[in-house]
Amino acid sequence: MAQPHSDRRHRSLWSLTDINFSYGDQPVLHNINLELEHGYCTGILGPNGCGKTTLLDLLAGLRTPDSGSISFQGQPLHLWSKKQLARLLALVPQDFMVRFGFTVREVVEMGLHPHLHRFASPSRTDQMLIDATLQATGIAALADRPITQLSGGEKQRVAVARALAQQPAVLLLDEATSNLDIHHSLEILHLIRNRFHQKRLQVVAVMHDLNLASFFCDRLIFLKDGRVVCQGATGDVLTPATIESVYNVEAEVSTSTFTNSRQVSFRLPRSS
Amino acid sequence: MTRRTVTAWLLPLAATVAAAVAFSATLGFLPVSVTDVVAVLFAKISGQAPPADIDPVAATVIADVRMPRILASVLVGGLLGVSGAVFQAILLNPLADSYTLGISTGAAFGASLVIVFQIFGLSLPTSVTVPIFAFGGAVATLAVVLFLASGDRRLSSTSLILAGVIVAAILSAAIGFLKFLADEQVGLIVFWLMGSLAGASWANIALLAPAALIGTLVAIYYSRDLNIMATGDRTATSLGVHAVRIRLSLLVVTSLMTALAVSVSGIIGFVGLIVPHMLRHLVGPDNRLLVPLAFFAGGLLLLVADTLTRAVLPTEVPIGVLTALLGGPFFCILFKRRQRNGATAF
Numbered sequence: 001m002a003q004p005h006s007d008r009r010h011r012s013l014w015s016l017t018d019i020n021f022s023y024g025d026q027p028v029l030h031n032i033n034l035e036l037e038h039g040y041c042t043g044i045l046g047p048n049g050c051g052k053t054t055l056l057d058l059l060a061g062l063r064t065p066d067s068g069s070i071s072f073q074g075q076p077l078h079l080w081s082k083k084q085l086a087r088l089l090a091l092v093p094q095d096f097m098v099r100f101g102f103t104v105r106e107v108v109e110m111g112l113h114p115h116l117h118r119f120a121s122p123s124r125t126d127q128m129l130i131d132a133t134l135q136a137t138g139i140a141a142l143a144d145r146p147i148t149q150l151s152g153g154e155k156q157r158v159a160v161a162r163a164l165a166q167q168p169a170v171l172l173l174d175e176a177t178s179n180l181d182i183h184h185s186l187e188i189l190h191l192i193r194n195r196f197h198q199k200r201l202q203v204v205a206v207m208h209d210l211n212l213a214s215f216f217c218d219r220l221i222f223l224k225d226g227r228v229v230c231q232g233a234t235g236d237v238l239t240p241a242t243i244e245s246v247y248n249v250e251a252e253v254s255t256s257t258f259t260n261s262r263q264v265s266f267r268l269p270r271s272s
Numbered sequence: 273m274t275r276r277t278v279t280a281w282l283l284p285l286a287a288t289v290a291a292a293v294a295f296s297a298t299l300g301f302l303p304v305s306v307t308d309v310v311a312v313l314f315a316k317i318s319g320q321a322p323p324a325d326i327d328p329v330a331a332t333v334i335a336d337v338r339m340p341r342i343l344a345s346v347l348v349g350g351l352l353g354v355s356g357a358v359f360q361a362i363l364l365n366p367l368a369d370s371y372t373l374g375i376s377t378g379a380a381f382g383a384s385l386v387i388v389f390q391i392f393g394l395s396l397p398t399s400v401t402v403p404i405f406a407f408g409g410a411v412a413t414l415a416v417v418l419f420l421a422s423g424d425r426r427l428s429s430t431s432l433i434l435a436g437v438i439v440a441a442i443l444s445a446a447i448g449f450l451k452f453l454a455d456e457q458v459g460l461i462v463f464w465l466m467g468s469l470a471g472a473s474w475a476n477i478a479l480l481a482p483a484a485l486i487g488t489l490v491a492i493y494y495s496r497d498l499n500i501m502a503t504g505d506r507t508a509t510s511l512g513v514h515a516v517r518i519r520l521s522l523l524v525v526t527s528l529m530t531a532l533a534v535s536v537s538g539i540i541g542f543v544g545l546i547v548p549h550m551l552r553h554l555v556g557p558d559n560r561l562l563v564p565l566a567f568f569a570g571g572l573l574l575l576v577a578d579t580l581t582r583a584v585l586p587t588e589v590p591i592g593v594l595t596a597l598l599g600g601p602f603f604c605i606l607f608k609r610r611q612r613n614g615a616t617a618f
Contacts, residue, residue, distance in 0.1 A: 062509050086512030099364040099502045100557035110500050114512040118496065162503075166511070 043217030111165030353570020356544030382409020466590030
């Protein structure tokens with residue numbers, strides 16, 4: 001649905017070299033070499049347990065690789081302070097759980113944290129940003145409700161609003177729309193896509209739904225068993241062959257004039 | 273936190289505590305008026321002799337008997353309230369308090385140990401050794417719990433609670449054994465375990481006041497981080513909050529606060545659990561407001577309880593029993609009312 005920005009510099013956002021990562025003695029990522037470029041919505045796809053979320057955590061600096069190096073905007077990631085990263089990167093987790101009954105507005109305001117001095121209160125401008133974010137994500141009516149009383153889908157929209165209130169340069173989505181119905185998924189993805197076009201918000205999204213990914217992402221990275229299987233422009237890599245090798249299903253890929261994107265149909269392989 | 277919520281809650285509550293302190297000092301075997309109390313206190317603070325028109329016995333009773341005990345009850349209650357609020361925030365559990373991590377049980381074990389030593393002929397002055405051993409027991413317990421929970425490097429609330437519950441269970445059994453050894457002297461242990469402020473002195477105040485001030489300020493300093501930590505470590509870290517580091521430092525600070533309070537008063541349960549809990553029902557979960565309020569509300573609850581047992585009831589009831597008897601039903605009413613309003617319990 002979109003052309004990438006014609007960014008003259010086209011510099012690398014992240015650059016990963018020979019990344020290995022394991023949880024204890026359980027290896028998760030093997031020899032990952034990736035360049036994530038500026039100016040695209042990038043999707044990370046792959047079967048359950050292939051290391052997508054771990055890869056996202058590495059990009060966000062939430063975990064450190066066992067070996068290899070990651071640089072963000074040309075500088076080694078470990079040289080960035082948590083606060084600096086928090087001003088540039090915002091994460092929407094898959095299950096957004098808040099343990100105490102903060103109101104929706106209070107939770108969204110938490111997004112201001114990296115920009116506010118420790119004892120500062122949000123300014124008028126900040127308040128207007130929060131109002132606008134609540135409006136844009138369709139949760140303005142819920143602003144004064146405790147988040148513990150919301151449904152899963154409503155909570156997820158709060159998570160997106162909180163991340164947007166962080167005013168990041170890059171938005172990291174970890175299956176952010178997996179718990180939403182199709183209407184709300186599309187609404188959120190459209191909203192983010194608009195920010196991408198209008199405010200040059202960069203997006204890296206771990207996704208499950210191939211059709212939503214095809215419609216949302218300019219570039220795709222396919223992972224399987226902790227390795228990069230293939231990566232490239234959505235039109236080039238979203239093919240029956242890729243899908244079959246990654247997910248072990250038969251697929252048919254067609255261009256839909258209705259959604260103006262490639263769409264995939266699946267079935268289990270005959271032999272199984 | 274807006275200025276409005278400060279004026280709506282914090283100032284009135286602080287004023288209530290001050291009024292309760294003055295009123296409580298008038299109660300007791302020797303009745304005095306509020307103006308006399310204020311005059312005596314003013315003289316004490318400014319280092320002058322008490323006004324000549326006040327009975328010197330009454331002046332001494334107010335300044336050196338009632339006042340240390342009253343202030344100790346406010347400070348101990350405040351320390352327990354603030355540590356409870358912080359324990360609940362860092363463990364992401366509205367049911368957590370200093371018992372959850374075994375801190376209070378460790379203090380109880382330390383104190384019981386001294387009392388048993390006593391019985392077996394080791395003559396140590398209990399007024400000094402019991403607080404020191406109680407404090408040591410609490411700190412040692414924290415060290416063991418942190419060691420047990422540090423395996424996952426993230427110091428997750430689940431590992432902390434699990435480690436705390438295990439250590440507390442072992443210590444409870446050990447206390448049971450000490451009680452068994454104490455045989456007929458078991459009353460000494462039981463009395464300490466139920467808490468009392470009867471022995472509080474100005475020396476205690478000199479210890480408790482700075483601890484309460486510093487501890488509460490540290491907790492307030494981290495209160496916005498604590499709010500964000502309620503969204504889970506992953507989101508909190510991505511917002512630039514050093515979740516693990518803050519959890520560790522606040523755990524140490526609040527455990528020291530609890531250990532100090534308990535070493536002076538003996539074990540007083542329920543305040544750390546119930547005060548932050550009730551406040552969350554009343555003003556919401558924002559720790560920037562909750563932490564300072566927990567100090568005053570905890571202080572007020574313990575002052576009321578101690579004044580009842582000191583001056584109103586015909587005989588001294590252990591204060592730990594009273595706090596549970598006073599706070600418990602109040603908590604039940606809030607709990608039921610909130611359920612009726614269709615809200616989730618926590």
